[in-house]
Amino acid sequence: MGWRAEQPPHIAAGLLLLLLVNLPVTCHQDHQDAVHITAILGESVVFNCQVDFPEDIPVPYVLQWEKKVGETGQDIPIYIWYESYPTHSGEGYEGRVSRVAPDSPYGAASLNVTNIKESDQGWYECKVVFLNRSPNQHKNGTWFHLDVHAPPRFSITPEDIIYVNLGDAIILNCQAEGTPTPEILWFKDANPVEPSGTVGIFNDGTELRISNIRHEDIGDYTCIARNGEGQVSHTARVIIAGGAVITMPPTNQTKLEGEKVQFSCEAKALPGNVTVKWFREGAPVAEVAALETRVTIRRDGALVINPVAADDSGQYLCEVSNGIGDPQSASAYLNVEYPAKVTFTPTVQYLPFRLAGVVQCYIKANPPLQYVTWTKDKRLLEPYQTKDIVIMNNGSLLFTRVNQNHQGRYTCTPYNAQGTQGSSGPMEVLVRKPPVFTVEPEPLYQRKVGESVEMHCEAQEAEGTQRPSVVWRRRDGLPLQKSRVRALGGNITIDTLRRQDFGIYQCVASNEVATIVADTQLVIEGTQPHAPYNVSGTATEFQVTLRWQPGYAGGPDYKQDYTIWYREAGFSEWTKVPVTPSGATSVTINRLQPGTTYEFQVNSKNTIGEGMMSKAITIRTLDVGAKPKAAPTVPGPIDEKIFQNAPEGSGPKSGPPRNLTVTEVHNGFLITWQAPLERAQLVQYYTIKYRTDAQWKTLNRGQIRPEETSYLVKNLVGGRTYYFRVLANSATSYESSEEVKFPVPARVKHKAITAGVVGGILFFIVAIILSVCAVKICNKRKRRKQEKAYNMVAARLTDLRAADSTQVPFKK
Numbered sequence: 001m002g003w004r005a006e007q008p009p010h011i012a013a014g015l016l017l018l019l020l021v022n023l024p025v026t027c028h029q030d031h032q033d034a035v036h037i038t039a040i041l042g043e044s045v046v047f048n049c050q051v052d053f054p055e056d057i058p059v060p061y062v063l064q065w066e067k068k069v070g071e072t073g074q075d076i077p078i079y080i081w082y083e084s085y086p087t088h089s090g091e092g093y094e095g096r097v098s099r100v101a102p103d104s105p106y107g108a109a110s111l112n113v114t115n116i117k118e119s120d121q122g123w124y125e126c127k128v129v130f131l132n133r134s135p136n137q138h139k140n141g142t143w144f145h146l147d148v149h150a151p152p153r154f155s156i157t158p159e160d161i162i163y164v165n166l167g168d169a170i171i172l173n174c175q176a177e178g179t180p181t182p183e184i185l186w187f188k189d190a191n192p193v194e195p196s197g198t199v200g201i202f203n204d205g206t207e208l209r210i211s212n213i214r215h216e217d218i219g220d221y222t223c224i225a226r227n228g229e230g231q232v233s234h235t236a237r238v239i240i241a242g243g244a245v246i247t248m249p250p251t252n253q254t255k256l257e258g259e260k261v262q263f264s265c266e267a268k269a270l271p272g273n274v275t276v277k278w279f280r281e282g283a284p285v286a287e288v289a290a291l292e293t294r295v296t297i298r299r300d301g302a303l304v305i306n307p308v309a310a311d312d313s314g315q316y317l318c319e320v321s322n323g324i325g326d327p328q329s330a331s332a333y334l335n336v337e338y339p340a341k342v343t344f345t346p347t348v349q350y351l352p353f354r355l356a357g358v359v360q361c362y363i364k365a366n367p368p369l370q371y372v373t374w375t376k377d378k379r380l381l382e383p384y385q386t387k388d389i390v391i392m393n394n395g396s397l398l399f400t401r402v403n404q405n406h407q408g409r410y411t412c413t414p415y416n417a418q419g420t421q422g423s424s425g426p427m428e429v430l431v432r433k434p435p436v437f438t439v440e441p442e443p444l445y446q447r448k449v450g451e452s453v454e455m456h457c458e459a460q461e462a463e464g465t466q467r468p469s470v471v472w473r474r475r476d477g478l479p480l481q482k483s484r485v486r487a488l489g490g491n492i493t494i495d496t497l498r499r500q501d502f503g504i505y506q507c508v509a510s511n512e513v514a515t516i517v518a519d520t521q522l523v524i525e526g527t528q529p530h531a532p533y534n535v536s537g538t539a540t541e542f543q544v545t546l547r548w549q550p551g552y553a554g555g556p557d558y559k560q561d562y563t564i565w566y567r568e569a570g571f572s573e574w575t576k577v578p579v580t581p582s583g584a585t586s587v588t589i590n591r592l593q594p595g596t597t598y599e600f601q602v603n604s605k606n607t608i609g610e611g612m613m614s615k616a617i618t619i620r621t622l623d624v625g626a627k628p629k630a631a632p633t634v635p636g637p638i639d640e641k642i643f644q645n646a647p648e649g650s651g652p653k654s655g656p657p658r659n660l661t662v663t664e665v666h667n668g669f670l671i672t673w674q675a676p677l678e679r680a681q682l683v684q685y686y687t688i689k690y691r692t693d694a695q696w697k698t699l700n701r702g703q704i705r706p707e708e709t710s711y712l713v714k715n716l717v718g719g720r721t722y723y724f725r726v727l728a729n730s731a732t733s734y735e736s737s738e739e740v741k742f743p744v745p746a747r748v749k750h751k752a753i754t755a756g757v758v759g760g761i762l763f764f765i766v767a768i769i770l771s772v773c774a775v776k777i778c779n780k781r782k783r784r785k786q787e788k789a790y791n792m793v794a795a796r797l798t799d800l801r802a803a804d805s806t807q808v809p810f811k812k
């Protein structure tokens with residue numbers, strides 16, 4: 001209202017009077033002669049209005065533009081002009097309203113409204129009021145109606161990229177504003193979206209919903225909003241999300257201690273927000289205290305260790321994930337090399353007089369130790385010149401027969417391909433007499449089951465050495481059962497003997513100078529036989545020949561009889577075959593299926609009863625004939641995996657078995673079928689295949705003879721759906737029946753048909769082979785022989801001359 005304040009008081013008063021006097025009092029319900037104008041949002045519009053002076057004589061006038069606002073239809077001035085006074089702009093029109101230029105083609109009272117808003121829509125009146133005229137002579141104003149049109153613009157659009165999994169449901173939301181209200185159109189790739197059972201358009205076209213996304217739904221979805229003023233579009237790309245895949249896995253690396261190592265681990269994924277985790281030997285690197293200050297994971301996923309330490313060697317594994325699917329991992333090994341070093345220097349070591357003994361050099365080396373040099377009393381030791389001293393593969397010094405001259409002050413210096421980190425400290429080596437047994441156990445104790453046995457042993461130290469400790473152990477390493485074993489000094493009592501107590505026992509006496517061992521054997525009479533061992537076998541297509549070693553028979557003069565247990569790998573029930581003639585330790589099992597893996601165990605029994613099972617071995621029978629290049633002709637779309645365990649070939653074959661049915665009966669499920677119509681005489685045997693997932697398995701054990709056309713299966717898992725096929729096998733080929741689906745009712749007891757556990761194989765690392773020794777000290781044959789001799793000595797001190805025999809159960 002600043003305009004009023006700025007006016008000279010008499011003018012302001014006059015104008016106010018004019019305005020009041022001239023305010024139209026009628027309601028403008030209808031303006032038939034009104035001018036209709038359409039403007040576009042943001043652009044400008046000119047309301048054309050003339051100034052018609054009375055009698056064409058210019059007189060002073062006031063130009064006033066009004067707009068009808070609100071529901072009451074009140075007229076509000078939006079522009080007032082009077083001579084040289086500042087013009088007035090109504091609220092909301094500041095800076096947007098002006099008179100047109102005098103030289104324009106429009107009338108002199110025309111109003112130029114710029115930057116049109118949607119709220120500008122409505123009725124406008126142009127009023128020209130001539131001053132110094134009587135009020136009732138004024139002319140009615142000119143009416144205008146303004147329509148504001150706006151092109152569409154989006155208020156809500158879908159994400160540019162939408163990651164989905166097949167089967168997902170998604171909603172794409174596209175909303176637009178504009179005048180007139182825009183319509184929304186949806187396109188998939190270049191074509192309009194066709195609503196279907198899974199695709200629908202809702203909420204006035206603003207929502208595109210897809211349920212159960214399939215491959216054909218993947219693509220670019222465009223929504224177009226359009227009205228008379230224009231159109232806009234937005235495209236959303238629907239992509240199948242992909243888990244992270246490692247594109248640059250780490251590689252094995254060898255570094256010198258102190259260098260820097262970098263393991264790459266780059267991955268690609270959709271979406272690409274991949275996180276990379278690193279593990280060393282299974283533990284997150286961040287939690288490996290020794291690495292803490294030296295390890296970093298770079299932004300690209302690479303692991304950097306700087307500098308590497310000797311103990312950093314090992315497996316490094318990176319795991320990548322973007323939250324979709326299972327994380328992927330890749331691993332590599334770090335091999336840190338360093339010059340050989342001595343890890344520990346004992347200040348005193350003892351050698352047993354007249355026995356074999358070792359002076360230890362404790363070494364760590366990577367790459368492996370090459371050789372060790374020794375000094376004795378500050379002079380280089382030349383072991384290859386002395387018959388009774390050997391440097392062993394691990395660098396320690398072996399004396400095959402210790403004498404007083406071996407006493408002295410020793411040092412060792414290890415070397416590998418990287419050199420050495422120096423010598424050990426000086427080690428005082430003292431020669432002392434070893435302990436001796438004063439009481440030794442009997443060579444053999446023979447007891448019956450349930451009895452007890454007491455075994456005696458006592459050892460004494462030599463002068464100037466410590467009292468030896470005496471302990472008992474089983475030579476096979478099995479633990480002694482504490483509850484039945486009492487030890488008093490070197491004497492041991494085992495109560496309520498069982499047949500498992502059978503075995504070789506050792507009395508071990510040791511002090512700082514030496515460890516001496518005495519063996520004895522405990523035999524338990526009148527037991528079931530022990531498990532046969534060292535079972536082996538050879539296979540043909542239909543046969544397996546087994547051989548084994550008898551275990552302990554259970555007592556003197558006991559006779560063993562064997563039974564073979566076998567089954568197809570993965571099945572729960574065993575077939576038992578007694579071995580004839582009695583006592584034979586080999587047998588041939590016939591009527592097996594070719595190309596099939598079987599498990600075998602050997603059980604033994606004597607007059608007392610059945611003994612323990614041997615370890616199970618698995619043997620695969622040979623496949624029949626050569627495998628054909630072309631796929632076998634099997635009707636219907638059969639999973640490839642059905643072919644395994646069945647002879648393949650293109651040879652003559654029967655027609656398919658017919659009318660395969662599965663019926664639940666009181667004691668299981670009965671599978672029945674009918675012989676092929678065509679060439680039934682070619683059927684040599686039937687095989688029943690089943691699956692509960694993609695993997696076909698063989699159901700029957702042993703062959704089903706051609707004259708049989710039913711099979712009873714006891715254990716199917718309740719609630720699961722099985723698929724069955726029957727194969728009619730000819731000599732070199734087969735034909736499959738139709739597939740039959742059988743959902744097992746959930747009430748059926750849960751018991752898998754494949755409950756068998758396939759025995760695993762344990763691998764033992766028995767030796768670590770150190771690298772080639774230096775030429776200088778290399779006298780391998782001598783060394784090997786003498787090392788072996790030493791180990792024998794450590795085990796059996798009492799008979800040094802027996803060093804060549806590796807297994808001596810009894811002493812004399």
Ligand SMILES: *[C@@H]1O[C@H](CO)[C@@H](O)[C@H](O)[C@H]1NC(C)=O
Nearest residue numbers: 044046100101104112113114
């Ligand atoms: C209306 O005003 C705008 C902005 O000042 C100007 O660009 C345009 O030329 C004017 N129109 C007329 C007809 O004077």
Ligand SMILES: *[C@@H]1O[C@H](CO)[C@@H](O)[C@H](O)[C@H]1NC(C)=O
Nearest residue numbers: 024026027028138139140141
């Ligand atoms: C002016 O408007 C009034 C009311 O709408 C109408 O009755 C009168 O005829 C108009 N005069 C002219 C000259 O158009």
Ligand SMILES: *[C@@H]1O[C@H](CO)[C@@H](O)[C@H](O)[C@H]1NC(C)=O
Nearest residue numbers: 251252253331332333334335
């Ligand atoms: C990496 O080292 C490991 C362990 O030493 C080895 O098993 C593996 O084969 C090596 N990989 C390659 C690609 O050399």
Ligand SMILES: *[C@@H]1O[C@H](CO)[C@@H](O)[C@H](O)[C@H]1NC(C)=O
Nearest residue numbers: 271273274275321322323324
């Ligand atoms: C990556 O993004 C997807 C989708 O935005 C999300 O579901 C996932 O959790 C994210 N993954 C990680 C590792 O942040």
Ligand SMILES: *[C@@H]1O[C@H](CO)[C@@H](O)[C@H](O)[C@H]1NC(C)=O
Nearest residue numbers: 358360361362363392394396
């Ligand atoms: C070296 O080997 C011998 C014989 O195998 C063994 O008795 C000795 O304890 C070993 N020494 C070290 C330090 O490993």
Ligand SMILES: *[C@@H]1O[C@H](CO)[C@@H](O)[C@H](O)[C@H]1NC(C)=O
Nearest residue numbers: 439456457458488489490491
């Ligand atoms: C061990 O048995 C022997 C022979 O029976 C006996 O002389 C000795 O005293 C026993 N030792 C202990 C510690 O009981």
Ligand SMILES: *[C@@H]1O[C@H](CO)[C@@H](O)[C@H](O)[C@H]1NC(C)=O
Nearest residue numbers: 533534535536537547548549
């Ligand atoms: C086990 O059997 C193999 C081959 O039959 C044979 O070479 C080996 O000496 C046997 N081992 C024993 C302890 O009998």
Ligand SMILES: *[C@@H]1O[C@H](CO)[C@@H](O)[C@H](O)[C@H]1NC(C)=O
Nearest residue numbers: 657658659660661673674738
């Ligand atoms: C075997 O199936 C055929 C058609 O598949 C049917 O005509 C025939 O009656 C069935 N035979 C029996 C014994 O069910």
